[in-house]
Amino acid sequence: MRRVWLGIGWLFVGLAAIGTALPVMPTVPFLLVAAWAFARSSPALREKIRNDPRYGKMVRDWEDNGVVPRFAKVWAISAMTVGVGFSAWVGMALWIVAVQAAICLAVAAFLISRPERVSEAPASGTADPADPDRDR
Incomplete structure (x- = not known):
């Protein structure tokens, strides 16, 4: 493995x-x-x-x-918005654009919920997401 x-x-x-x-x-x-x-x-x-x-x-x-800097949030949300707009503009099926928009909206909501600086992050003691033993 x-x-x-x-x-x-x-x-x-x-x-x-x-x-x-x-x-x-x-x-x-x-x-x-x-x-x-x-x-x-x-x-x-x-x-x-x-x-x-x-x-x-x-x-x-x-x-x-779990920090995502503001510039990364703005860049990602802008790129997703342009992507959904482009899909609609080229005439993709409405259901495809709707699914794409829903996924992008969920990702955007997650990004917005993340702290932008370490000082805003939750207090230490949270598990390291990359730790392979954290779920045991």
Whole structure:
């Protein structure tokens, strides 16, 4: 199973690398999945992501405190809004646009509910979401 987690981690690192070059593709969400998979297969690779000079702080803030910075919230919600609008504009079936809008609305509500700074996050003592033993 370790190899599966390792493969998932590297797949998402690859997607994150693509995201660094394409402005419409996110980077940090892919790194979050990679760090999660590496937590189950290679703790050293997980720490490498967490200590990355460019993206490590956002990964650590999310894993440790569930923090999503305001600029990330605005960017994500704006991108989802444009995506739903584009789907409607090109004439996709109404039910498809409605399902897409409902999913995006749920994601937006979740993002808005997240703290924007570590100081707003709940007090320590919360479980580390990347800890493979937290559900035991």
